[in-house]
Amino acid sequence: MNPITLVTNLLFFQPLVNLLLVLYAAMGRNFILAIVALTVLIRLLLYPLMAQQQRTARKMQELQPRLQELQKKYGKDRERLAQEQMKLYKEAGVNPFGGCLPLLIQFPILIAVYQAIIHVLALNPMAVIDLSKLIYRFNGFPALATLLPIQSQFLLWDLGRPERIFVPVGGILIPLPIMTLLVILTTWWSQKVMSPPATDPQTQMTTQLMNLYMPLFFGWISYNLAVGLSVYFIVTNLISVIQFALATRDVRRLLPRWLARPRPAAPAAPNPPAASPARPKKTEPARPSKARRPAKEG
Amino acid sequence: MLKRTDRHILAGLGILLGLLLAGCGGPSSSWPGIQVGDSTLYVADIDRVLAVEAASGQERWRFPPQNGAAGPCQGVFHATPAVADGVVVVAAENPGTGESRLCGLDRDAGALRWTYPPADQPPLGPVFAGLVTDGGRVFVGTGDGFVLAIHPATGQALWRTRLPEAGRGAPRIWATPVLSDTLLLVGTMDHRVLALDAATGTLAWPAPFQARGAIAGALALDGEALYVGAFDDHLYALDPATGRERWRFKAGHWVWDGPAVAGDRLIVGDMSGQVFALDREGRPVWPRPFQANGPVRARPLVVADRVYVADEAGWLHLLNLADGAKLKSVNLAPGRLLTPLVAVADRVVVVPTGGPFRLVAYHSDLREAWKLAR
Numbered sequence: 001m002n003p004i005t006l007v008t009n010l011l012f013f014q015p016l017v018n019l020l021l022v023l024y025a026a027m028g029r030n031f032i033l034a035i036v037a038l039t040v041l042i043r044l045l046l047y048p049l050m051a052q053q054q055r056t057a058r059k060m061q062e063l064q065p066r067l068q069e070l071q072k073k074y075g076k077d078r079e080r081l082a083q084e085q086m087k088l089y090k091e092a093g094v095n096p097f098g099g100c101l102p103l104l105i106q107f108p109i110l111i112a113v114y115q116a117i118i119h120v121l122a123l124n125p126m127a128v129i130d131l132s133k134l135i136y137r138f139n140g141f142p143a144l145a146t147l148l149p150i151q152s153q154f155l156l157w158d159l160g161r162p163e164r165i166f167v168p169v170g171g172i173l174i175p176l177p178i179m180t181l182l183v184i185l186t187t188w189w190s191q192k193v194m195s196p197p198a199t200d201p202q203t204q205m206t207t208q209l210m211n212l213y214m215p216l217f218f219g220w221i222s223y224n225l226a227v228g229l230s231v232y233f234i235v236t237n238l239i240s241v242i243q244f245a246l247a248t249r250d251v252r253r254l255l256p257r258w259l260a261r262p263r264p265a266a267p268a269a270p271n272p273p274a275a276s277p278a279r280p281k282k283t284e285p286a287r288p289s290k291a292r293r294p295a296k297e298g
Numbered sequence: 299m300l301k302r303t304d305r306h307i308l309a310g311l312g313i314l315l316g317l318l319l320a321g322c323g324g325p326s327s328s329w330p331g332i333q334v335g336d337s338t339l340y341v342a343d344i345d346r347v348l349a350v351e352a353a354s355g356q357e358r359w360r361f362p363p364q365n366g367a368a369g370p371c372q373g374v375f376h377a378t379p380a381v382a383d384g385v386v387v388v389a390a391e392n393p394g395t396g397e398s399r400l401c402g403l404d405r406d407a408g409a410l411r412w413t414y415p416p417a418d419q420p421p422l423g424p425v426f427a428g429l430v431t432d433g434g435r436v437f438v439g440t441g442d443g444f445v446l447a448i449h450p451a452t453g454q455a456l457w458r459t460r461l462p463e464a465g466r467g468a469p470r471i472w473a474t475p476v477l478s479d480t481l482l483l484v485g486t487m488d489h490r491v492l493a494l495d496a497a498t499g500t501l502a503w504p505a506p507f508q509a510r511g512a513i514a515g516a517l518a519l520d521g522e523a524l525y526v527g528a529f530d531d532h533l534y535a536l537d538p539a540t541g542r543e544r545w546r547f548k549a550g551h552w553v554w555d556g557p558a559v560a561g562d563r564l565i566v567g568d569m570s571g572q573v574f575a576l577d578r579e580g581r582p583v584w585p586r587p588f589q590a591n592g593p594v595r596a597r598p599l600v601v602a603d604r605v606y607v608a609d610e611a612g613w614l615h616l617l618n619l620a621d622g623a624k625l626k627s628v629n630l631a632p633g634r635l636l637t638p639l640v641a642v643a644d645r646v647v648v649v650p651t652g653g654p655f656r657l658v659a660y661h662s663d664l665r666e667a668w669k670l671a672r
Binding site: 029123124125126127128129132133137145146148149151152153161164 | 326327328329395396424426466467468470472487488510511512514529530551552569593595610636
């Protein structure tokens with residue numbers, strides 16, 4: 001084993017495997033709950049980074065009107081536009097790349113979580129050979145090893161294998177990838193909720209493409225890899241959305257637009273509220289989309 | 299907040315992530331299996347089944363044949379084959395789904411005679427346990443809790459039993475069962491040993507034996523006792539007629555395979571690499587255990603007054619049976635030695651997992667006799 005793999009295993013991967021086993025025991029030997037608990041713990045550990053990302057996103061939203069002005073003013077001179085934008089970011093104390101770090105950190109974590117799930121489920125003898133080297137022993141007693149084998153079956157799914165559920169329709173077997181669809185749906189939802197507003201049509205198009213592409217990409221990964229990873233994706237997406245809602249204190253933003261649209265004031269109201277439910281246009285986060293979102297309160 | 303270029307970088311990273319995750323699976327789920335019959339070695343060596351002359355290392359046949367198709371018997375081969383009634387019975391696993399079919403190959407030519415279940419029926423669960431035979435029947439345990447008896451000449455199922463669950467889902471059978479008179483003794487990953495009537499497949503003991511750890515390796519029998527290794531670091535000795543525990547021995551780590559039985563000695567290895575010699579009451583007889591260079595998964599081999607121990611690091615050790623002193627070691631790394639050793643025609647034969655050789659045969663003093671390259 002090369003030194004980098006050895007150090008990574010000792011410091012990161014091995015603790016993760018054992019933590020998953022401890023959580024499995026703590027959750028009454030329910031592996032899906034163990035994955036959920038592990039995901040929540042990881043999100044709690046990453047919370048400072050995620051909060052930083054969301055703060056950056058909020059500041060960027062506040063800068064949108066000024067960015068749009070710059071766009072109008074220097075739209076034809078891209079070099080000057082970039083200079084002015086950077087100047088504005090600097091003045092506002094915003095690092096436009098600050099949002100990338102938490103996302104980048106999530107990739108190695110994702111790989112480690114997937115490996116931990118697969119190793120702990122150890123669905124074949126070769127995997128158990130590997131697992132035997134990772135499980136901690138306490139005073140020479142194999143306490144965690146007595147948990148093996150992990151019960152990997154959950155309802156219709158074997159958490160250690162790709163989702164392959166078929167339903168017969170007219171004599172033909174049609175795949176029914178429920179977990180994959182949930183991954184696509186929750187990824188789309190969290191992307192949609194957390195995507196910052198675009199400043200120009202090109203960025204808007206890119207955002208729209210990413211909002212379509214990323215859910216499909218994660219759906220593709222989920223369909224081809226163990227269902228346990230789908231559980232991780234789904235819980236991560238839901239926690240992201242909840243964290244975002246708590247940070248922005250705007251639950252309406254989580255709803256579909258047709259549901260979140262404020263009701264028109266009752267005609268009989270003697271004193272209509274002085275302020276519209278939506279913010280004045282100049283402070284509203286600009287989103288050059290077809291339907292304007294209701295702005296957050298306060 | 300991500301700009302367009304950042305999103306493209308992220309998209310690229312996402313694709314990389316997909317490739318990394320997709321590449322997480324290993325090439326094989328288990329190690330090769332080997333069986334001896336009439337001075338011929340029958341090896342389920344992952345991508346093929348081989349029949350090899352034990353004395354010379356000459357290949358007699360292979361399946362699938364060169365430039366030939368495997369027909370309905372497609373997949374990887376790792377469960378120890380059984381040889382009965384002129385047929386070599388092997389299990390072919392679909393590496394994508396883990397499902398398996400049994401295949402009957404002609405012992406002399408390697409031609410496919412039958413598959414079970416037939417190609418138009420759903421396959422079995424994964425078969426990791428070695429196949430065992432009493433000459434007239436071949437017994438198979440599956441990874442989804444079934445035990446079957448197959449007629450080796452025809453491939454017809456004689457009986458099929460689903461083991462009862464014990465709160466851990468379908469009991470996975472990875473351990474090679476053992477026959478004791480009329481009983482088939484089966485160890486399971488859910489910590490149990492059960493006895494089935496070999497003629498009918500019905501449960502025979504009043505209650506299964508319950509260990510504290512998974513039972514994954516081959517059981518061993520010496521006529522007096524049944525020996526079972528478990529992932530709770532113990533080797534158990536049971537009464538084969540009732541399943542009652544007689545004694546237990548605490549090793550230094552998981553005990554995967556049962557012991558080699560040689561006269562009044564039991565030789566057993568553990569996953570910390572220690573090898574112990576015990577008497578028939580489970581008491582250590584060597585002054586100290588032998589320490590190998592890697593985990594000892596496979597059952598050691600005893601020939602006359604010598605013990606052969608294979609470890610996962612690729613070392614083959616020759617020990618003195620009387621006191622466990624090391625006489626010689628040879629290294630086959632990068633091959634890992636996970637398959638039990640076999641002795642045939644004055645040769646000790648090793649089947650490495652990985653590395654440049656499929657088979658390596660040694661004289662009794664570990665001088666090399668022949669090698670079969672991959």
